Amino acid sequence: MTARWTKDRPPSLQKFMAAFPDDDACASYLERKRWPDGFVCPACMSVRGWKLESKRWTYECRDCGRQTSVTAGTIMHRTRLPLRTWFIATHLVTTHSNGISALQLQAKLGIGSYGSAWFLLHRLRKAMVDPERSTLEGIVEIDESSFVYRTKGEPEGGGQGRSPIAKMPIVGAVELREGRYPARIRLEPIKDFRHGTLHSFVMRNTVKGSSIWTDGNSAYAYVRDREHVPRVVKGKKAHELMPWIHRVFSNLKRFAMGVYHGFRRKYLQAYLDEFTFRWNRRRHYRVSFDALLGIGMVVGPVPLKVLTAS
Numbered sequence: 258m259t260a261r262w263t264k265d266r267p268p269s270l271q272k273f274m275a276a277f278p279d280d281d282a283c284a285s286y287l288e289r290k291r292w293p294d295g296f297v298c299p300a301c302m303s304v305r306g307w308k309l310e311s312k313r314w315t316y317e318c319r320d321c322g323r324q325t326s327v328t329a330g331t332i333m334h335r336t337r338l339p340l341r342t343w344f345i346a347t348h349l350v351t352t353h354s355n356g357i358s359a360l361q362l363q364a365k366l367g368i369g370s371y372g373s374a375w376f377l378l379h380r381l382r383k384a385m386v387d388p389e390r391s392t393l394e395g396i397v398e399i400d401e402s403s404f405v406y407r408t409k410g411e412p413e414g415g416g417q418g419r420s421p422i423a424k425m426p427i428v429g430a431v432e433l434r435e436g437r438y439p440a441r442i443r444l445e446p447i448k449d450f451r452h453g454t455l456h457s458f459v460m461r462n463t464v465k466g467s468s469i470w471t472d473g474n475s476a477y478a479y480v481r482d483r484e485h486v487p488r489v490v491k492g493k494k495a496h497e498l499m500p501w502i503h504r505v506f507s508n509l510k511r512f513a514m515g516v517y518h519g520f521r522r523k524y525l526q527a528y529l530d531e532f533t534f535r536w537n538r539r540r541h542y543r544v545s546f547d548a549l550l551g552i553g554m555v556v557g558p559v560p561l562k563v564l565t566a567s
């Protein structure tokens with residue numbers, strides 16, 4: 258992906274490990290994120306409470322008696338894996354620009370079972386779906402593409418010179434800041450390329466008054482409350498007139514081939530969510546790290562400014 262971490266560079270793995278030498282250090286990090294100004298009871302908002310001696314990383318409210326763990330609301334809550342394992346896995350997943358497989362994660366973390374590594378990764382991937390995501394605005398490049406997928410047992414990148422293999426259609430959008438710089442993206446699998454399907458995508462993913470730039474596909478014509486701008490110039494190719502959505506599609510293909518050795522229909526939505534997460538936060542290591550651990554859920558959604566600033 259382009260221009261990663263221009264604002265917020267991640268520490269080296271060595272530095273990261275030194276910053277989090279044990280589970281207590283990880284718990285302290287969670288505590289500082291959760292209660293930057295000291296303990297606040299989530300039940301009654303009282304600021305009076307104490308840390309329990311008998312229960313790790315847990316506060317008890319002096320007024321209502323409610324006990325709250327520093328891991329409550331994060332993806333680490335009630336898992337048996339050490340907090341440090343979660344932290345290191347999250348660091349690796351965040352910093353690998355093309356993602357990481359469960360097998361690679363298992364090897365890097367030195368954890369015994371593939372199952373644990375898979376579970377960890379699965380939870381982190383789930384955290385990549387942002388429930389608070391807002392709609393794109395301003396100029397938005399929109400285009401469709403299709404991806405050859407492989408079924409179980411199919412060789413990688415299958416399809417060439419073979420009987421025709423099914424393709425999965427998707428639609429994508431890139432928001433342009435100041436009309437030029439790519440900001441946030443959206444990607445969705447679609448059932449067809451019809452007018453109704455594409456309009457529905459535009460309506461759900463852009464705000465009223467947006468300018469929808471397309472390659473001239475008439476299926477986008479007359480989209481409600483938005484301006485349709487067909488980007489067609491004689492002698493110019495589509496990827497010159499809409500460079501960013503083409504960049505997104507080609508990066509997405511590389512991403513799928515690199516980590517997953519090709520798309521599988523069953524996981525398409527998950528690939529798209531992961532790719533979108535990585536793209537939208539590509540310049541912000543700390544935001545990505547916290548969001549994956551689920552710390553964002555505790556301290557509130559990431560402000561739009563943070564996501565799109567560069």
Ligand SMILES: [Zn+2]
Pocket residue numbers: 298299300301302303318319320321322323
């Ligand atoms: Zn309370």
